[in-house]
Amino acid sequence: MHLTSHEKCSPVSGDRQAVLIVLAPAATCEVVLESLQLAGYQAIRASTRAGALALLAAQPFDLVILDTLMPDAHGLAGYRCLADGSAPVLFLTEPTSLDSLRPRLSLGTADYVLKPLRVPEIVARTRVLLHDRDAGRPEHAPHHSDLIMGDLVLNDATCQVWRGPRELGLSPSEYRLLRCLLVHPGQVLSKEQISRHVWGEERARTDNTIESLISRLRRKVDREAPPLIHTRKGFGYWLGPVDGVGSQ
Numbered sequence: 568m569h570l571t572s573h574e575k576c577s578p579v580s581g582d583r584q585a586v587l588i589v590l591a592p593a594a595t596c597e598v599v600l601e602s603l604q605l606a607g608y609q610a611i612r613a614s615t616r617a618g619a620l621a622l623l624a625a626q627p628f629d630l631v632i633l634d635t636l637m638p639d640a641h642g643l644a645g646y647r648c649l650a651d652g653s654a655p656v657l658f659l660t661e662p663t664s665l666d667s668l669r670p671r672l673s674l675g676t677a678d679y680v681l682k683p684l685r686v687p688e689i690v691a692r693t694r695v696l697l698h699d700r701d702a703g704r705p706e707h708a709p710h711h712s713d714l715i716m717g718d719l720v721l722n723d724a725t726c727q728v729w730r731g732p733r734e735l736g737l738s739p740s741e742y743r744l745l746r747c748l749l750v751h752p753g754q755v756l757s758k759e760q761i762s763r764h765v766w767g768e769e770r771a772r773t774d775n776t777i778e779s780l781i782s783r784l785r786r787k788v789d790r791e792a793p794p795l796i797h798t799r800k801g802f803g804y805w806l807g808p809v810d811g812v813g814s815q
Contacts, residue, residue: 584629584697588612589619590659591637595684599632602686603693628654630697632689635660655696659684662763681763691750695723714749717808719788719795721749730792740765741784748796748806757803 586603590596591614603610611628613619616637622628631654658679678692691714714721718731726742728735737745747764748756756764758777765780781804785796797805 583607583609585626586610586630586632586693586697587619587622587628588632589616589637590614590632590634598686599684599689602690606690606694608693608697630655630657630693632657632659632693635664657689657692657696659689662767681767685751688750714746716749716752716795716806718792719749721746730788730790733791735787737784737787740780741787744780744784745788745806748804751806753805753807755799755803755805761804 586608588596588599588603588610590599590612593614596612596614600610600612611622613622619631623631633656635658656677658677659682660679661682676696678696680688680692695714714723718729720729721742722728723746728737728742728745743765744761747761758774761777781796781798785794788796793808795806795808797807799805
C-alpha cells in the first residue's frame with residue numbers, strides 16, 4: 568500500500584475527539600496517527616481486527632477509520648461489528664471495492680477515501696464526519712467543519728456551497744468535483760483522477776464529459792469573483808487563487 572505524506576496538513580481543531588484507526592502496515596498507520604494527533608484528535612491505532620474490537624470494548628470512539636483490506640477481516644463482512652452505526656466510519660478502500668462498499672455509505676455517518684491514500688484527504692474527511700452540528704448557526708457562515716478556500720465555503724453536512732454570500736446550487740457531480748479539488752488545493756488533477764473521485768471509475772470518462780463538467784462548475788464558482796478553478800494545459804485542473812502554484 569502506498570501513502571503520500573509529503574503534503575503539509577493544515578492544523579485544525581479536533582476538540583480531542585477520539586478516533587480509532589484500524590490500518591496496516593504499521594508504518595502507514597503511524598503517518599495517519601501522527602497527522603490526526605497534530606490536527607487535534609485523540610487518535611489511537613489498531614493493526615488487527617481483534618485489536619480494534621478490544622479497544623472498542625474498552626472505550627467509546629467518535630470515529631472509526633477502517634481499512635477494508637485488513638488481512639484478518641476476510642472482507643467487509645468481517646468488520647460489521649466495527650462499523651455497527653455507533654460511530655461514523657471512514658473507509659480506506661480500493662476503487663475495485665466501491666460497489667460492495669456503497670450500501671454502507673450514508674451522508675454524515677460514513678464516507679471513503681480511495682487508495683493510494685493521501686494524508687490531507689484523510690484529515691479532511693475526518694473533519695467533515697466529525698463536524699459540529701451547532702443549532703442555530705447560519706448555514707453559510709464559515710465553521711471549522713467546513714472545507715474553505717478564501718470566500719469559497721463547502722458544507723459537507725448539508726451538501727451546500729457558497730462563494731461569499733451567494734449559494735451556488737451545484738449538481739451532485741459538480742459538488743463531488745469541487746470537493747475533490749478543495750481536498751487537493753493547488754494540486755493539478757488529471758482527468759483520470761477526476762473521473763475516479765467523481766464517478767468512482769478507474770477509466771476516465773470522455774474528454775468532453777470532464778471538460779463539460781469543469782466548464783459548468785467554473786461558471787458557477789467563478790461567475791462573480793476572481794477565478795479559483797484553473798487549467799494546466801495537457802495535465803489537468805487545479806483549485807486555488809491566481810497566485811497559487813498549481814504545479815504538483
